[in-house]
Amino acid sequence: MPETHFARKAGVPPCWRGRSLLVAGLALGIVLVGCAKTAPPPAPVPKPAAPPAAASAALPADLGLGDWTVPERYRGELVTKRVRYFPRKLLALTFDDGPNPTITPQVLKTLAAHHAHATFFVLGENAEGHRGLLRQMADAGHAVGSHSYHHLYKASTEVAKWNLEKTAAVIERSTGRRPTLFRPPGGFTNGALARLAREQGYAVILWTISSADTTKIGPPVIARNIIHTPNPGDIVLMHDGSGHARTAQALPQILEELGAAGFQFVTVPELLRAWAEWQAAPEGGPVVRE
Numbered sequence: 207m208p209e210t211h212f213a214r215k216a217g218v219p220p221c222w223r224g225r226s227l228l229v230a231g232l233a234l235g236i237v238l239v240g241c242a243k244t245a246p247p248p249a250p251v252p253k254p255a256a257p258p259a260a261a262s263a264a265l266p267a268d269l270g271l272g273d274w275t276v277p278e279r280y281r282g283e284l285v286t287k288r289v290r291y292f293p294r295k296l297l298a299l300t301f302d303d304g305p306n307p308t309i310t311p312q313v314l315k316t317l318a319a320h321h322a323h324a325t326f327f328v329l330g331e332n333a334e335g336h337r338g339l340l341r342q343m344a345d346a347g348h349a350v351g352s353h354s355y356h357h358l359y360k361a362s363t364e365v366a367k368w369n370l371e372k373t374a375a376v377i378e379r380s381t382g383r384r385p386t387l388f389r390p391p392g393g394f395t396n397g398a399l400a401r402l403a404r405e406q407g408y409a410v411i412l413w414t415i416s417s418a419d420t421t422k423i424g425p426p427v428i429a430r431n432i433i434h435t436p437n438p439g440d441i442v443l444m445h446d447g448s449g450h451a452r453t454a455q456a457l458p459q460i461l462e463e464l465g466a467a468g469f470q471f472v473t474v475p476e477l478l479r480a481w482a483e484w485q486a487a488p489e490g491g492p493v494v495r496e
């Protein structure tokens with residue numbers, strides 16, 4: 207489906223009006239440096255809302271951190287692109303295929319040291335044996351989404367339904383909350399898993415930039431792949447599953463350099479709420495979704 211694109215004049219700094227030229231081929235680094243001088247300063251990240259009364263009544267108070275609520279406009283929707291012209295320097299780091307008993311704790315420790323939040327798209331089969339890690343994620347204010355149970359690229363409707371339910375159940379048993387986000391294994395959006403997830407109201411979240419950490423590259427290259435490319439509102443694909451120690455090693459540099467550049471690291475639900483808030487504002491930009 208072609209993108210919807212309405213040029214906005216009023217309220218758009220010149221450097222953002224020029225973004226279409228950037229797409230036409232201007233050097234990314236030069237333009238980003240130029241934008242940094244004129245873009246508005248980042249607004250405060252919204253504080254997580256209080257959990258629903260029923261949930262907090264049934265759970266210890268320390269499970270009430272964070273808010274996984276997805277704005278209405280993104281429920282049952284497929285998110286494959288960032289919102290054009292979104293001005294706030296927010297990034298949503300996402301970690302797939304975990305949890306892993308060695309790598310995930312390293313990631314959590316690094317995120318905590320930088321006061322950063324992220325989203326973990328966990329596999330149900332990995333979560334079963336490491337429910338404490340899911341609870342740590344939720345307690346620290348991170349979001350936990352579903353990446354299915356068995357990481358199948360193709361599944362019958364029946365198998366897809368089982369994968370979604372089993373994964374949601376282990377997330378709920380671990381954190382007290384049902385997941386609101388789904389990332390299909392391999393990013394395949396045409397199969398039964400993504401279709402059913404959308405029917406069930408999940409926001410189906412792909413990514414807008416990739417660390418390429420599934421290829422044989424070292425931590426410095428993983429870090430550079432992210433540090434050199436982000437735009438405000440990007441969703442970043444990374445992994446914390448087995449074999450991804452290099453990603454954990456790259457994370458401190460990513461957080462340090464992009465943090466110094468003014469980016470804040472938020473969960474996907476926080477980012478979606480910021481997008482929705484900006485889109486709803488009178489000066490908000492067009493929605494770009496498929």
Ligand SMILES: [Zn+2]
Pocket residue numbers: 302303353357391392
């Ligand atoms: Zn995966």
